[in-house]
Amino acid sequence: MSEASKPVTKQTxxxxxxxxxxxxRRRFLRSAALLTGMVGVSLLxxxxxxxxxxxxxxxxxxxxxxEFLAACIxxxxxxxxxxxxxxxxxxxxxxxxxxxxxxAARDQACDFSCDGLQCVLACPTGALTHEIxxxxxxxxxxxxxxxxxxxxxxxxxxxxxxxxxxxxTGKLRFDEVDRWNPIPVRDHPFDLEICDLCVRLCPIEIxxxxxxxxxxxxxxPNQCPPKRAISLEPMDDSDGVxxxxxxxxxxxxxxxxxEMICPVEPAAIVIDERKQWSGA
Amino acid sequence: xxxxxESLAVMLGKAPRKPAPEEFTEGAKxxxxxxRAKKIDMEALRREAREHEKRHYWRNRRWAxxxxxxxxxxxxxxxxxxxxxxxxxxxxxxxFHFADLNSSLQVTLAFKQVLVNLFIGTTTVFxxxxxxxxxxxxxxxCPYHLLAEFAEKIHLKLAEKKLVTDHAFHRGVRTVFYVxxxxxxxxxxxxxxxxxxxxxxVSRALIYGPGLALLWVLLLLLFEIFYSRRAxxxxxxxxxxxxxxxxxxxxxxxxxxxxxxxxxxxxxKVCMVPHVLECVIKGRAHKEHIDIGADCTRCGMCIxxxxxQALRYEFKGLSKFM
Numbered sequence: 001m002s003e004a005s006k007p008v009t010k011q012t013x014x015x016x017x018x019x020x021x022x023x024x025r026r027r028f029l030r031s032a033a034l035l036t037g038m039v040g041v042s043l044l045x046x047x048x049x050x051x052x053x054x055x056x057x058x059x060x061x062x063x064x065x066x067e068f069l070a071a072c073i074x075x076x077x078x079x080x081x082x083x084x085x086x087x088x089x090x091x092x093x094x095x096x097x098x099x100x101x102x103x104a105a106r107d108q109a110c111d112f113s114c115d116g117l118q119c120v121l122a123c124p125t126g127a128l129t130h131e132i133x134x135x136x137x138x139x140x141x142x143x144x145x146x147x148x149x150x151x152x153x154x155x156x157x158x159x160x161x162x163x164x165x166x167x168x169t170g171k172l173r174f175d176e177v178d179r180w181n182p183i184p185v186r187d188h189p190f191d192l193e194i195c196d197l198c199v200r201l202c203p204i205e206i207x208x209x210x211x212x213x214x215x216x217x218x219x220x221p222n223q224c225p226p227k228r229a230i231s232l233e234p235m236d237d238s239d240g241v242x243x244x245x246x247x248x249x250x251x252x253x254x255x256x257x258x259e260m261i262c263p264v265e266p267a268a269i270v271i272d273e274r275k276q277w278s279g280a
Numbered sequence: 281x282x283x284x285x286e287s288l289a290v291m292l293g294k295a296p297r298k299p300a301p302e303e304f305t306e307g308a309k310x311x312x313x314x315x316r317a318k319k320i321d322m323e324a325l326r327r328e329a330r331e332h333e334k335r336h337y338w339r340n341r342r343w344a345x346x347x348x349x350x351x352x353x354x355x356x357x358x359x360x361x362x363x364x365x366x367x368x369x370x371x372x373x374x375x376f377h378f379a380d381l382n383s384s385l386q387v388t389l390a391f392k393q394v395l396v397n398l399f400i401g402t403t404t405v406f407x408x409x410x411x412x413x414x415x416x417x418x419x420x421x422c423p424y425h426l427l428a429e430f431a432e433k434i435h436l437k438l439a440e441k442k443l444v445t446d447h448a449f450h451r452g453v454r455t456v457f458y459v460x461x462x463x464x465x466x467x468x469x470x471x472x473x474x475x476x477x478x479x480x481x482v483s484r485a486l487i488y489g490p491g492l493a494l495l496w497v498l499l500l501l502l503f504e505i506f507y508s509r510r511a512x513x514x515x516x517x518x519x520x521x522x523x524x525x526x527x528x529x530x531x532x533x534x535x536x537x538x539x540x541x542x543x544x545x546x547x548x549k550v551c552m553v554p555h556v557l558e559c560v561i562k563g564r565a566h567k568e569h570i571d572i573g574a575d576c577t578r579c580g581m582c583i584x585x586x587x588x589q590a591l592r593y594e595f596k597g598l599s600k601f602m
Contacts, residue, residue: 042475
């Protein structure tokens with residue numbers, strides 16, 4: 001190094017103390033950026049919740065949505081106990097609802113084949129409230145005949161074959177086939193003069209029929225639902241075609257079996273999540 | 281008590297300090313003097329340390345435990361044996377409630393009710409990790425920790441080739457995160473932190489199947505590989521800090537013997553939280569036997585790399601029997 005260049009390098013190189021200060025300053029700014037970034041990303045979880053991007057049918061006993069998201073510890077114990085694997089956990093696109101259980105009724109509804117509300121019993125936090133004991137005490141939502149023009153019963157048509165086709169993987173419990181194990185719907189063909197699948201397979205209606213026959217589930221009269229959930233009512237048949245209309249009643253719990261089993265595409269009957277009964 | 285406060289302060293973000301001259305015990309002074317007089321070949325010592333590390337005695341055992349614990353969750357659901365039900369956020373182990381301390385805190389703050397099951401679950405988990413050293417949770421159980429260890433290996437390889445550099449953050453930022461996430465749960469009424477928690481995400485993905493949330497985890501890992509070594513565990517994770525607080529009162533610790541130490545410093549290079557190992561720097565230990573601070577994850581990497589057994593696991597009160 002020549003004599004002349006020495007003072008130049010000394011001038012351009014900042015003193016050591018300043019450099020350390022500068023590095024500390026940078027580190028501080030970086031840390032502030034990390035803080036803002038991470039908290040910002042986590043708060044993005046607000047968007048799907050506020051916007052209601054993914055309205056979800058929640059498992060039996062779920063508290064009000066905001067409380068439910070708060071109380072749920074996102075562990076999936078409810079998923080593990082469900083005999084028909086109806087309970088799924090939401091992904092990150094549900095924002096704050098990540099890891100929170102829901103039921104996609106069209107794919108696999110809750111048919112209460114556990115009888116004892118296993119998901120409620122499994123929930124460690126009471127996000128699925130422990131205050132209910134029987135299927136008819138839940139209110140997940142309410143069924144609605146959304147597409148009456150597609151409804152086979154209203155068209156006066158019967159149904160023959162497997163509901164939802166041979167590739168459908170959903171399961172239901174058919175008491176007359178196996179009291180303890182749900183079977184794939186595709187293994188249980190029907191031959192109906194007029195389609196009444198939504199009524200025939202309604203878990204509440206099944207229980208009402210069992211109670212009327214003097215054989216309540218598990219021999220427990222508390223299992224008997226006090227109110228009807230759905231029925232087929234005759235329609236005006238002045239054109240000579242016998243038509244029936246599914247009518248939803250106060251006892252509907254919104255379990256989604258009717259939506260799941262409805263053989264037309266898209267389903268004529270659907271569940272309105274969290275909707276409460278407000279009169280016929 | 282003073283040491284306890286200091287170890288908490290360092291965990292919360294304070295820079296470790298050099299002990300004042302009057303704090304050194306006579307024994308420590310003697311050892312430092314003797315060590316200063318000794319001529320040592322640092323390069324040879326470092327090579328010896330790296331050779332010693334190759335057995336990976338504790339690392340292999342730790343990985344085995346971590347994998348088995350997470351596998352228990354997965355398999356007990358797959359084969360419906362009901363041994364461990366749930367995920368790392370909350371579970372039942374043989375029917376007994378377990379609840380992650382931080383997840384429970386988030387739920388309690390958001391829901392604003394003290395839930396009996398969570399109280400039972402957190403007490404059990406608190407006791408469990410009190411026995412196994414607080415942040416032992418991080419290194420011996422957390423599935424994200426294992427992924428981050430692989431990311432760290434890649435980061436270090438790239439750093440060696442000067443392709444990346446480690447951008448450090450202020451460690452105090454984790455404390456700010458902790459307070460902010462607690463406040464956010466309280467104010468918004470949602471478990472805000474769970475949305476980005478890679479621990480919950482990875483645990484659920486293992487048990488219930490993968491989802492889009494894993495992309496967020498991947499992003500975090502890439503951030504750690506290319507920008508900042510072990511950034512999540514070091515600077516963000518409130519779960520780690522929660523278990524660190526448990527670790528501050530745990531009898532299970534890594535401890536340091538000054539007289540055996542050669543000060544080649546490889547332990548600080550492998551450590552994820554090297555601020556707890558400042559005492560191994562030459563001339564720094566103020567007494568002969570030191571307990572490593574609360575933030576230590578009890579991962580045992582320092583023990584694996586230490587060729588002179590200056591660092592070891594110790595269960596306070598049990599050493600007499602062992």
